[in-house]
Amino acid sequence: MPFSKPGVVIDLGSYCCKAGFACDNHPVSIFRTVVGRPKNRVGFYGKVPYDVFIGDEAESHDDYELYSPVVHGKIVHWENMERVWHHVFYKELKVAPEERAVILASASKTSIEDKIKCCEIFFETLNAPALSVQALGVLALYGSGFTTGISVDLGYDSTDIDPVYEGGLLRYAHMDTNFSGRDFSEHLTNKLESKGFDLGPAPYKVIQDIKQQAMFLTPCSEMEYNQVFNQVKYVLPDGKEIDISEEAHCTPEILFSPKELVGVDTNILPLHEAVITAARKCDSELHTELLGGVVISGGLSSIPGLSQRLVNEIEGYFNKAANVVDSPESYCVAWLGAAIFAGMSDVKKVWVLKKQFEEYGERIVRNKFL
Incomplete structure (x- = not known):
């Protein structure tokens, strides 16, 4: 890296912000992306x-x-966003921004205008010496050891599928399922409350706990949960034990069979169909390489059985081997990819220096990040 001190790596998600240094293998700080x-x-x-x-x-x-300054991966309130970045440097990492180059992980649909605005804030307000804005999909692959593949980011308020070839984002092949982690939680909450279950004063904590402990996916949609799995029980905050077998199976199944579980009029796209469509938008000669590195990340990626189900669905369509990669730390795989990216030998080409921005303005940003 062409700077004297390790750069700062920031992965700005709609739900959580992850920040740390390029020399580390894990974020120093993870906190909610909210301003109060x-x-x-x-x-x-x-x-x-x-x-x-x-x-x-x-x-x-x-x-x-x-x-929330970030909604669906897009920065919607710049003053609040500036406060979050200021908080990252001075409260979380305790470093001076003028001493650190910054690599910023952004959603694949981030516009060039928003990237220019990021440069304005980092150079003119925070006085950072250099900035690189890179797509989450590319960084997620780097964090899993790939430069070619398909990133499947099951995020808080969007699910984004992005094919990547040799480190380059294939923007024209982007897909979104219209079903996110927040939708998942809302559906599960409604199902449990409709049965009269009392989720207590903090229902979101109960839902989060159930998502982490009880969810599962079967290898294929035809399998009935009561034929394969034992009953799933959960103890509510008031001590009452409830049966959540149906919710534990059916809620994750929405990812693959939304029309059967939500309704035929839903705009939710099945996850495997979105991945297959993203791959089909690319040249057929690339399919084998792309399917060799399907990287899933985000909160919902930890559901047991998800990676194997996705493998089965993809291989059933393409009749090709698929390699779906998950990680026990999938929530920060893009951050790790950014840290790896910052240390690559030719990374100097993709930084915008403060001096360059002062001299060339938005032209240099378009040349580097377009």
Whole structure:
């Protein structure tokens, strides 16, 4: 890396921000991507002093409204975004931004205009010496040891499928299933509450626990859960034990059979069909290479049976071997890929230096990141 100190790596997700240094193999800090502002002072911003909190600290204040600066992978509020980046440097990593080059992991659909705006903030406000904005899909593959393959990011508010060839994102082949981790949680919550189950004062914690402990996918859609698996029990916060066998099977199955479980009018695209369509958008000569590195990441990727089910569905369509790669730390595989990317020998080509931005403006950003 062409800088004297290890660069800062930031993976800015819609739900969590992961930050650390390019010399490490794990993020130093992971916190909620939210900004908290007092509810009772709306309309008085700039007139009355008030405290702004970031991440977990913002969630701890009941009298604060939480705002997400990133929605569906797109930055929707730049002032809040700037506060989050400032928080990363001064509170989480405790380093001066003017001393560190930054590699920023962004959604594959990030526009060039948004990348230019990122440069403006990092160079003109934070005074960083250099910035590189790279696609999450490419970085997820790097984090799993591939430069060619298909990234399947099962994120908080979007599921993005991106083919990558020799480190280059094939943007024209991008696919979205219209079903995310948040949709998953909402569907599970509605199913349990419709049965009269009391999820307690913090239902989202119960749902998160159930997602981590009880979910599973069968090898193929034809298999009935009661023919293959034992009954699944769960103990609610009030001590009541409930049967969640149906939810443990059917909720993850929405990923592959949405029309059967949600309704024929749903706009949810089956996960395997989205991956297959993304591959088919690419040249047929690339299919073997692309299917040799299907990397799944994000919160839902930890569901037992997901990788094998995806293998079966893909191989059944293409009649080719598919290699679906998951990781016990799939939540930070893109961050790890960014750290690896920052240390590559030819990485200097994809950094925009502050001096270059001052001299050439947005032209240099378009040349490097378009």
